[in-house]
Amino acid sequence: MRLKTSFRYAIYAAFAVLFLTGAGWFVADWQKDVSSDDIWQQVAANMLMVHGGAAMLALMMLGALIPLHFLRAWRARKNRVSGSLMAAFNVVLIATAFGLYYLGSETLRPWISWIHIAAGLLLVLMFPLHIVLGGRPKQ
Structure with a gap:
């Protein structure tokens, strides 16, 4: 059930951004509690903003995956x-x-x-x- 290359790479990119911004937020959130530096609060806020935007794109792609990939693979028992x-x-x-x-x-x-x-x-x-x-x- 191989996906079209451009769509596959778009999914990879969206989920990579989600992981990196989620991990970035996690580190920044931890640092803002440890450090008195205000920059970590801003970094955490920016990470969440990008994470939310990437999540919206990922949701659209997940919706497209249902008929293009998930249902076809399920029927094919793969x-x-x-x-x-x-x-x-x-x-x-x-x-x-x-x-x-x-x-x-x-x-x-x-x-x-x-x-x-x-x-x-x-x-x-x-x-x-x-x-x-x-x-x-x-x-």
């Missing part, structure tokens, strides 16, 4: 386990992003944030595995 895990991690990321943006609960926010971070890291680990598994010849 890469179902890793594809399902990829979809599940993305669902968790979307739901927790919604919660972080729209829920004002200071009790739930740290939990939602850690779940979002963990799902993002798991997705980063799963992404290359899904690609490798999808490219292997059928036995």
